Amino acid sequence: MSGTPTAGKRILYVADPMCSWCWGFAPVIAAIDETFGGEAPLKLVVGGLRPGETRAMDAKSKAYVRHHWEQVHESTGQAFAFDFFDRDGFVYDTEPACRAAVAVRNLAPSATLGYFQAVQRAFYAEGRDVTGEGTLAAIAEESGVARDLFEEVFRAPEIVAATREDFRLAQALGVTGFPAVVVADDDGYAYLTIGYQPFDALRPPLEAWMRA
Numbered sequence: 001m002s003g004t005p006t007a008g009k010r011i012l013y014v015a016d017p018m019c020s021w022c023w024g025f026a027p028v029i030a031a032i033d034e035t036f037g038g039e040a041p042l043k044l045v046v047g048g049l050r051p052g053e054t055r056a057m058d059a060k061s062k063a064y065v066r067h068h069w070e071q072v073h074e075s076t077g078q079a080f081a082f083d084f085f086d087r088d089g090f091v092y093d094t095e096p097a098c099r100a101a102v103a104v105r106n107l108a109p110s111a112t113l114g115y116f117q118a119v120q121r122a123f124y125a126e127g128r129d130v131t132g133e134g135t136l137a138a139i140a141e142e143s144g145v146a147r148d149l150f151e152e153v154f155r156a157p158e159i160v161a162a163t164r165e166d167f168r169l170a171q172a173l174g175v176t177g178f179p180a181v182v183v184a185d186d187d188g189y190a191y192l193t194i195g196y197q198p199f200d201a202l203r204p205p206l207e208a209w210m211r212a
Contacts, residue, residue, distance in 0.1 A: 008186040009040040016049035017097040017119040024076035025179040031199045048167035051095035081127035099163040100136040103154040
């Protein structure tokens with residue numbers, strides 16, 4: 001990141017670690033943070049794609065999700081482990097992965113985006129089950145966060161509540177799909193994008209906003 005913080009300017013990244021288009025967007029948001037984060041700090045807001053899901057995926061839901069994964073792969077080149085669809089009984093509950101990101105945001109704010117993307121990579125490219133605390137804790141440890149500390153914070157009622165507050169904030173911002181990037185300053189906020197766009201398309205309006 002370069003530059004110095006510009007008073008009042010901040011970038012909100014509203015996403016879910018188990019949203020395939022957010023995985024496709026991972027290089028874009030990394031480029032946004034690298035290019036503009038020094039002047040407008042980036043904050044992750046977990047949106048809650050399917051929090052609290054309890055039903056195992058059936059053939060119809062697998063076909064629906066696979067279609068999206070194939071679209072993202074073709075559009076962005078991001079890697080996917082399609083043998084995911086060979087497993088039975090998977091419950092696509094995104095709350096634990098979202099809460100894990102909030103836990104790391106609480107413990108090590110500067111590591112949040114890196115952890116979020118490590119969870120994405122583990123799920124989409126490596127086929128790991130990121131709905132379980134054990135996997136999420138292992139990824140935290142791999143990301144430089146002490147496992148025992150992560151587990152304690154992950155389970156804390158305050159983090160459960162903070163995760164739900166993120167979901168409410170996403171709704172309050174009017175975000176209807178992920179990924180979404182919202183730019184905010186002392187005059188209010190505006191959508192940079194709701195949905196995937198390449199960095200080259202987002203850079204000019206971000207530069208104009210930074211100069212405004």
